Amino acid sequence: xxxxxxxxxxxxxRERILEAxxxxxxxxxxxxxxxxxxxxEAGIPRGNFYYHFKxxxxxxxxxxxxxxxxxxxxxxxxxxxxxxxxxxxxxxxxYPLEESETNVRYGCPLxxxxxxxxxxxxPPQVWQEAVxxxxxxxxxxxxxxxxxxxxxxxxxxxxLRALARLQGAILLASAYGDQGLLAAEVADLxxxxxxxRPQENAP
Numbered sequence: 290x291x292x293x294x295x296x297x298x299x300x301x302x303r304e305r306i307l308e309a310x311x312x313x314x315x316x317x318x319x320x321x322x323x324x325x326x327x328x329x330e331a332g333i334p335r336g337n338f339y340y341h342f343k344x345x346x347x348x349x350x351x352x353x354x355x356x357x358x359x360x361x362x363x364x365x366x367x368x369x370x371x372x373x374x375x376x377x378x379x380x381x382x383x384y385p386l387e388e389s390e391t392n393v394r395y396g397c398p399l400x401x402x403x404x405x406x407x408x409x410x411x412p413p414q415v416w417q418e419a420v421x422x423x424x425x426x427x428x429x430x431x432x433x434x435x436x437x438x439x440x441x442x443x444x445x446x447x448x449l450r451a452l453a454r455l456q457g458a459i460l461l462a463s464a465y466g467d468q469g470l471l472a473a474e475v476a477d478l479x480x481x482x483x484x485x486r487p488q489e490n491a492p
Contacts (some may be wrong), residue, residue, distance in 0.1 A: 313401060314349070353418045356463050378433050381426070385455070397460070399423065428448075451482055
């Protein structure tokens with residue numbers, strides 16, 4: 290029986306595998322996704338699959354690396370779009386709204402993956418690489434806060450608090466299936482950051 294199916298995913302076989310894996314890890318979780326699932330989603334015969342990847346952990350690490358590159362590119366685009374730190378922060382916080390329906394249905398892909406890897410006690414290196422994606426966001430956000438006059442330590446703490454609130458907003462919006470809740474919380478989060486004062490948080 291042919292285990293492939295028509296797919297809209299484009300690119301090289303390796304790129305199709307990674308895009309299919311990323312989507313499936315988000316929709317159904319890493320542990321629940323099999324090689325066969327990824328092969329079907331990518332439209333690639335499973336026999337050709339092993340030319341690129343021998344284990345599912347290899348796919349996971351490649352997905353994380355690709356994700357990091359795309360995340361850094363997206364943040365770079367925000368920086369090129371506007372010189373204003375607050376506007377940059379606003380655009381970053383609104384990023385989950387670009388795929389609001391998917392995020393509300395399945396949760397935050399990054400948060401869900403990190404939680405699953407932590408719970409399943411995956412090798413520390415793999416889990417740390419996934420957590421490193423949060424570091425990309427936190428470091429970028431902290432840098433924008435420093436542009437607004439914050440010192441390094443308080444900027445990093447506020448960045449982490451903002452990401453924590455954003456993750457909580459996505460989680461509750463997913464729990465209630467409410468895209469409007471996510472949009473409202475993103476707006477409120479930005480307003481909260483905008484009204485913080487560096488001098489009140491300086492060491």
